[in-house]
Amino acid sequence: MIDDRPLLPSPEDSSQKFPLSLKERVEPRLVLLTVLAFLVIIILAPFRPLLKWIILGLLVTIFFVLGRLGWRQTLARFLVFLPLLIFLVVAVFLFPERGEAGLSRPVAAEILVRSLLAWLVLMGASGCLDFQGLIQAGEAWRLPPFFLALLALTGRYLPLMSEELNRQHRSLKLRWGEKIPWSRRIYLLKALLSHNFFLLLRRAQKIHQSLLSRSFSGKWVLTSKRTLTWSEWLWLGILLILVGGAWWWS
Numbered sequence: 001m002i003d004d005r006p007l008l009p010s011p012e013d014s015s016q017k018f019p020l021s022l023k024e025r026v027e028p029r030l031v032l033l034t035v036l037a038f039l040v041i042i043i044l045a046p047f048r049p050l051l052k053w054i055i056l057g058l059l060v061t062i063f064f065v066l067g068r069l070g071w072r073q074t075l076a077r078f079l080v081f082l083p084l085l086i087f088l089v090v091a092v093f094l095f096p097e098r099g100e101a102g103l104s105r106p107v108a109a110e111i112l113v114r115s116l117l118a119w120l121v122l123m124g125a126s127g128c129l130d131f132q133g134l135i136q137a138g139e140a141w142r143l144p145p146f147f148l149a150l151l152a153l154t155g156r157y158l159p160l161m162s163e164e165l166n167r168q169h170r171s172l173k174l175r176w177g178e179k180i181p182w183s184r185r186i187y188l189l190k191a192l193l194s195h196n197f198f199l200l201l202r203r204a205q206k207i208h209q210s211l212l213s214r215s216f217s218g219k220w221v222l223t224s225k226r227t228l229t230w231s232e233w234l235w236l237g238i239l240l241i242l243v244g245g246a247w248w249w250s
Helices: 011-017 028-044 050-066 071-093 105-128 131-140 145-176 182-213 230-249
Strands: none
Touching: 028 050, 028 105, 028 131, 028 230, 050 105, 071 105, 131 145, 145 182
């Protein structure tokens, strides 16, 4: 007896059995515009009054919670921010009050608050937007193809960069042993990260040039053809008002 059921499930059945994740449901252009708007407000808005920053902190926290990052992902992203956080905490609590020659405590505290909010925005964006969505939004906005190519290839080779860093770390442990001073470890980590990052960009540039020599069209993902809904346009209008208010206050 021949079964007349389709080999592949229909989109309706797939959506019922496997609900779309947040990255698939949210428009990438909307997420990227929200991130840019939050960063502009954090940079331009004056530090007084404090109530404004409490409200902004609540909005950023809600955006971070919507990212739905696991505790491992949150910890890994927070460790990248940890050196700057330590420097700012030391500047706030250990350094005495200074005049024009140095960094005063109010200024250091303001930088600390702005940095924490900006990092929460970026961490929340990583939960709502992946590399493919970022490239999709960039192609919809007609960003330079070279920039999108570097971004796409860099995201493709990030796992290889992680494996290379682990291999270099193991070789350093075998060479130096376990008795490496913390200052030396931080210096080596900075050198390894910068070296591998620029090596990754150089590799991505060479691959992009080789693709162009083989008549590559420059399209990495299918550009979104969906028009924004009225609620999404309303949210963009609210963001525009917030950015304009921050610009006026600054």
